Amino acid sequence: MERLLCLFEGLIIWLCDLFLKSSRPKPPAKPDRHVIATSLEDNTLGEPVRLQQTDLARHAYFLGSTGSGKTNFIMNLIEQDLDAGQSIVVLDLRGDLVERTLSLCEAKDVHSGRVALLDLREKEYVAGFNPLAGDGEPFVRALHLLDVVRTEADSWGVQIDEVMRNAFLLLAATNHPVTDIERLLFDMAFLTKLLEASDDPAVSSFFERYQALSEEKQLAWALPVLNKLTPLFATKGMRAILGADQNLNLERILETKGSVLLISLAVDELHRTGRMLGSLLVSAISRTMLARVNVPEEKRNPVRLYVDEFENMASETFESLIAEGRRFKFSLVLSHQNLAQIPPRLKAVIRNNVGLQGLFCCGYQDAKELMWELPEGFTVARLTSLQPGELLLMPRAGESQLVRCTLSRKHTDQTAILAYREEVLRDTGTPIAKVLLQVEADRQGSASLQSLRRPWDLGGGACN
Template sequence: MPESEYPLVRGRNPNPDELALGWAAGADEETDRPVHQLKGVSQEHRATHFYVVGASGSGKTKFLETLAEQDIKNGSGFGIIDAHGDLTEDLKGYLYLLKKSEEDFLRERVILIDPTDPASTTCFNPLEKTEGITPAGIASELVEVFKKIWKDAWGARMEDLLKNTLIALIENDLTLSELPLFLADFNFRKFVLEKVEHPICRQYFERYNTLAPHTRNEWIESTLNKVNAFLSDDNVRQMFVSPKSTFNLRDVMDDQKILLVKLDRGHLKGNADLLGALLLAKLQMAAFSRTDIPPSKRVPFYLYIDEFQNFATESFAQTLAEARKYKLSLILAHQNLAQLLPSLRASILSNCGLQAYFRISRDDSNVLAKESLSSIYNDPPGWEWYIRQLQELPHRACVVKNKIEGGVIAISTLDLPAPHEAADMDEEEFRAEVAASEIGGSYLRPREDVETEYKMRRKELLRNAEAESFRERKVC
């Protein structure tokens, strides 16, 4: 549906209460001539979640970019979990172009998480306490993350070990970087458990400590291997060594800030999935903690998740069903239905009021045609035509289903120039200028400082544990 076929008629320009989606073919009300009309969706309908599916190269990532760029202009709070990195880089450019004139906006109101940054890092402690959620509740959510990422090695023993270990670490305001030490060092474990109040956790490790050394080693070997592999990348490990995160996800939501998470899978490999899943779990907890403020005071927060199937745990279906009441609106993108567990697929198709289908396979077309236009199912020629249309959609064209209003429209997504083109600059020069603006600078710390503090803190923890053990031996 190239725009050159018709004159462009803007009609009504979507206001801050409406998000422009793209151009749809229509007819002029006065002349009945074919025209292109700008189609939008209300912010109220966005609250029902937006599901976007399409093959690689079909234009769905650029579509997300056009939506997020409008969120920047409208002053909306949003987050991006970007599985590849290009989306984050472009949004940094748009932020720079749109907000560089606002004093301290880029440093104070944008949080940039980029584990590949060689000089600086955000600090993120997924074990940090969340208001209104018990340590056991936090541990349960995080165990779901590890269960998803480490499913090939998962078992009941690993689940019990991890859950009780996480409870102990959370109650002591510790981090994932102390997990291997807790499991392997008797004195440190005893020192930590002295401060644990959770009775089941204490009982678990009382039994654990009575095991023969070789049995304990068998119990912890798989868990230690997985955790150590995750922490072996220094850039990733340094994110997790500080007890206090440099950003507060609840504050990000309530204060309508912008969160950019760049998960460059080319550099991070499998660590990208675990990092993304941990952040998503904490975002879910932050949203659910909004029970302490009246519904009328909860401001919307839009969370874009590209390749979301890599990060969604078994509890994600519950999040889809309940997030709306906490004003967390999800925009979920991926490539095909085969990537989803049947239960998650059913939840998405049921709970996402807005759905956009870019070019998809024959199998996916059969499913999504029934979802979007079931009225022609009993018309074989019409049914076959619609399925073929879904398979042959051109680049950056999609079919949008609005379950709230009803109906389906075909659109061409908005044309958004690359940030450096909008700035009329060479791409490398523009990126250097964006980097100099220190986007997210208030939440970053030099890696050297983080590493120095970690080593000092670890020495102090070991010294305190040894001193406590010495006092007990002296008393005995």
């Protein structure tokens, strides 16, 4: 009997304890940082939507009108990547995405040594970039710079092409910045020094003919070339970026796990300048990533490149990256406003290779063109009437889903953000004044250049 009483007493205690535990309030659930949207589908309404790293490994492409919510959604993806320790590059023509990413890095205590910043509006520090240096053969770097300048030129000619091509080839082969092109064309002692270091007989032959010309004829050949380069040399900041001795070490940055490279190409009223530098940077990043061919796959650091308004940059480079990037653990997140902005060939490459598409509110013409890709029951009218923040996610593998983007966090501690920015800039670059003094000192050292009026000197304050 005593044994039964003991068992009964133990049962009562266990039941009381169970009741007390069930009546205690549950601790609040930890927020899931990787929820980027909520479902708008009838059968999963309100459920969280997540994207894994593997979902973005085959690239992502987002299309939508201005104000449709693309930037906010991309910020959610960037925050997810920062939490996962994913290396990222953010290339932004307007500057907003870069500034928000920088403030997010500060809020998440990303060490400033892991962050590099190149900002065309920066007045104090400069992160150098030489498009004629880096991975790949010198002639590849030189010809791509030539293509970028030619694409942005209002007019072109055989003579301009010949002079510029040979000048770029010589500068690339001798490891000199593009800002030295002026010295190369007007300082014969400097040109002779470069030719002695070159082993390209075709380039040497061209400049032997150039040196034999009269000064007036040399001027007639050289000035149109400098005129075409005016967008690249239009501001002090650009001249400092292109002429700096200390350049961004893209290989080191992209091979460092958790690295963050932020590139703001916003320049007031000088959109051509931003486009040109953007194309050159995309090409340099592409060469660096594709140079991993001899690195074992398991040792390749995954890198994701975010490009807003990507249609303004080199389309052929994007075609190559979309087709080949995955093999080198390099993925793209691309966004823009309408289909008319990109050439048919690039459009086809995107549709055939991208692993994830996201459609925000589109114009009627774009919606009509996309109607054959929309899931069954999703109409053109519905696509054109999506509210800001709503998008149709269309993975290559899996079902499409209508979702609403969750609001990305904004950080308003401006004092902390400015201090963090200053620390990043000091780690990344060199004082602009110091670089410009060196560039100008090199120029003043050439007597033949001191009286020359350059095209970018003629624009007054707009070009300074």
